[in-house]
Amino acid sequence: MAKTLITVAFGDGIGPEIMTATLRILEAAGAELDIETVEIGEKVYKRGIDNGMDPKAWDSVRRTRVLLKAPITTPQGGGYKSLNVTLRKALNLYANVRPTVAYSPFVETTHPKMDLVIIRENEEDLYAGIEHRQTQQVYQCLKLITQPGSERVIRYAFDYARANGRKKVTCFVKDNIMKFTDGLFHKEFERIAAEYPDLEHETMIVDIGAARLANTPERFDVVVMPNLYGDILSDVTAELSGSVGLAPSANIGDGFAMFEAIHGSAPDIAGQNIANPSGLLLAAVMMLIHIGQAAVAEKVHLAWLRTIEDGIHTRDIYREGSSKKLVGTDAFADAVI
């Protein structure tokens, strides 16, 4: 098989450890990858590049069109822009796909039957980054919702549901308050849903929707929503499934794609060989499917599942009883291999 060229960034904090583990597993599984490594994040910010990524790295991503990215640390203090948000906007990655699955009884969870995918709009909303100080005492941030932006991600959600054998698409909005912005998202949802009569659809106000998602996640299938709600609620569902350390995400656009764990760089546990590489590894599985290496993807996914089912667990999901063996990052990767 021809090798696929991809860009890889090792990131900050626990990033290098979980990326090393992930790449070792991909290699052992026979993934056909030609890897360009780029440096992003903290060191680059500190060299004075305000978005954390230098021109060489941008050049690589624009050429390979696929980025596998470990979490990064944005330094404290003013002037730094979020690299995540910059990448999503610069590469037009309009859909952020975040599956959460319970691996019960192997991983302890209060919701053994959950198996859902949150698809969040990924460029607009309060993330558009339009914020200003009106007076010393009054600050404003603009929430932006557009028709093309909403249509694109909603259509993606319905197509995704169809392609993945899902039955229902739920939309979360707060259009009893935001009648224009969230109202537009809702209207687009209803309009596009009508083109997919084979799929169920429903809309919920985000407050009660969030309550149901937290209490009965098993009743949801695909859930599409504006950016900020999706940010908050995908962390909630991941944690409910057992650990934020388990959850992958795919940032998808028409020309580019970026794959990453949903968790952060966790500097407090960096360098200790205890982080769970699963979120990034499962993101890499999504990447393999995206670049057409579905067979390798399945192999990696099954090996990972087997490791989890064997009770070989990192600290975040280790529980007396359901787990068998407490391992570090490296040993977890060895077990998967």
Place this chain on the structure above:
Amino acid sequence: MAKTLITVAFGDGIGPEIMTATLRILEAAGAELDIETVEIGEKVYKRGIDNGMDPKAWDSVRRTRVLLKAPITTPQGGGYKSLNVTLRKALNLYANVRPTVAYSPFVETTHPKMDLVIIRENEEDLYAGIEHRQTQQVYQCLKLITQPGSERVIRYAFDYARANGRKKVTCFVKDNIMKFTDGLFHKEFERIAAEYPDLEHETMIVDIGAARLANTPERFDVVVMPNLYGDILSDVTAELSGSVGLAPSANIGDGFAMFEAIHGSAPDIAGQNIANPSGLLLAAVMMLIHIGQAAVAEKVHLAWLRTIEDGIHTRDIYREGSSKKLVGTDAFADAVI
């Protein structure tokens, strides 16, 4: 004891049923109330008053300064303003106090030890209602955060914690993205926290904060946050405690106060005598404390607690095993009495 004059609104949907039940209990407990009843909600909207409350009702609330309010229904379609939001802004009700307590083992919950209070800012944020259509395809909503608005609610949260024997105040913001608006809220939080050295304080990014709140609510005590996060997360915690039907809220300003359940008017179950009046009743308990009738408040609260502990439950919290008797709204009120 001198009677206290209050305004009462029966609302829409299940509103009249749960308000009747609540008032019967208050009367039986010997609450000293002089009640002015006003009509608000659906019928008023349909008479063409765009905020759902006519001048007579406004006049009553401005005189009595205390409103006990059942949920209302805002008609579908354009032009109607949320009465909740209108009341909060017109009466300067800057703090929305939402306690959630687990009543385990009497009410089934995955989090038997949760006992927390969310205090949400109640006038600003995306609720300021500044929204517009820029082109046919581009809509914007303004998120507003001010220094006085933030200071007021944060100070309220620390004072509330102190007055109620709470130990810790947690702040949720998303200031890695919204550096100005949420950054201001965070800065005010740190500044004010320094004036309360007897209380612990901590700040979390709202996504991971929400995940922890949903997964380990028992680790939280008082949590203060901007309006929209509080809207979403107070529904989440209420539902996790057993039912949104259990959760009260107090909307507090310097001159006025409004007490209500956090749930909506649930038109689908209206008129069937099955709704849980607990949210509104517990809001009435908060009201009694507010108007200086703490002894009656305690009496009502204990009688309610006893009913719940006796396993006399409405449908939303009735579970084979933990519950003993399934009752309707009226019979629940009888049992409390």
